[in-house]
Amino acid sequence: MNREFILSPSLLSSDFGRLAEELKALEEAQLKWVHWDVMDGNFVPNITLGAPIIKALRKNSSLFFDVHLMIEQPERYLEDFAKAGADLICVHAEATHHLERTVSEISRLGAKCAVALNPATPLSAIEYLIPQLDMVLIMSVNPGFGGQKFIPFSMQKIRELSALRNVLNPNMLIQVDGGCTPENTPELVEAGADVLVSGSAFFGFPPYAERHQTFLKAAGAL
Numbered sequence: 378m379n380r381e382f383i384l385s386p387s388l389l390s391s392d393f394g395r396l397a398e399e400l401k402a403l404e405e406a407q408l409k410w411v412h413w414d415v416m417d418g419n420f421v422p423n424i425t426l427g428a429p430i431i432k433a434l435r436k437n438s439s440l441f442f443d444v445h446l447m448i449e450q451p452e453r454y455l456e457d458f459a460k461a462g463a464d465l466i467c468v469h470a471e472a473t474h475h476l477e478r479t480v481s482e483i484s485r486l487g488a489k490c491a492v493a494l495n496p497a498t499p500l501s502a503i504e505y506l507i508p509q510l511d512m513v514l515i516m517s518v519n520p521g522f523g524g525q526k527f528i529p530f531s532m533q534k535i536r537e538l539s540a541l542r543n544v545l546n547p548n549m550l551i552q553v554d555g556g557c558t559p560e561n562t563p564e565l566v567e568a569g570a571d572v573l574v575s576g577s578a579f580f581g582f583p584p585y586a587e588r589h590q591t592f593l594k595a596a597g598a599l
């Protein structure tokens with residue numbers, strides 16, 4: 378995948394009653410990606426949405442659908458999400474006993490494959506998989522809710538992952554999710570992040586085109 382800076386707005390902080398309009402507004406604001414937070418009330422203490430909603434909204438959107446699965450045993454639903462139109466499927470390392478099989482299955486289904494790590498999960502949990510991953514997601518908050526504060530030790534984890542990526546898979550993207558703002562964007566990018574997810578710090582600050590530009594400038598991408 379192409380390693381230019383990308384902002385992936387998290388729909389968790391959007392207006393769920395107007396999802397179709399929100400997606401259109403993102404395209405008009407020149408966003409390329411959109412982040413879907415799928416929560417099952419089991420892996421995380423919150424429930425959001427599933428494959429049928431994504432499928433319904435796929436029809437009228439050309440955004441890159443970045444699907445973050447916060448669900449137990451995600452292998453049970455990979456085909457549903459791929460068929461719904463997910464461009465990238467991200468599973469949590471903590472959510473399955475069979476991570477390699479799960480990641481290989483995502484690739485076989487034709488989607489980009491990614492693994493997310495909770496703040497307390499070490500990089501060593503996925504080191505062997507790095508050569509076959511399109512992206513690793515470093516969670517910089519404990520998953521389940523938007524609007525939380527960035528956990529400072531995540532920065533060092535991003536730096537260490539960036540060093541590993543340079544040796545093992547230079548094309549692999551590093552995504553950071555949770556508490557990303559224009560203020561911490563310069564340091565995140567310098568540490569090695571390519572894709573930043575932003576929910577509350579994006580949707581809470583319309584107009585979207587201006588907010589997008591603010592993130593791009595902070596990333597040194599304008």
Ligand SMILES: O=C(CO)[C@H](O)[C@H](O)COP(=O)(O)O
Nearest residue numbers: 520521523524555556576577
């Ligand atoms: O995966 C998530 C929570 O589990 C969300 O993507 C994340 O929290 C984004 O929200 P914010 O930018 O407000 O922190």
Ligand SMILES: [Fe+2]
Nearest residue numbers: 414445554574
């Ligand atoms: Fe997320």
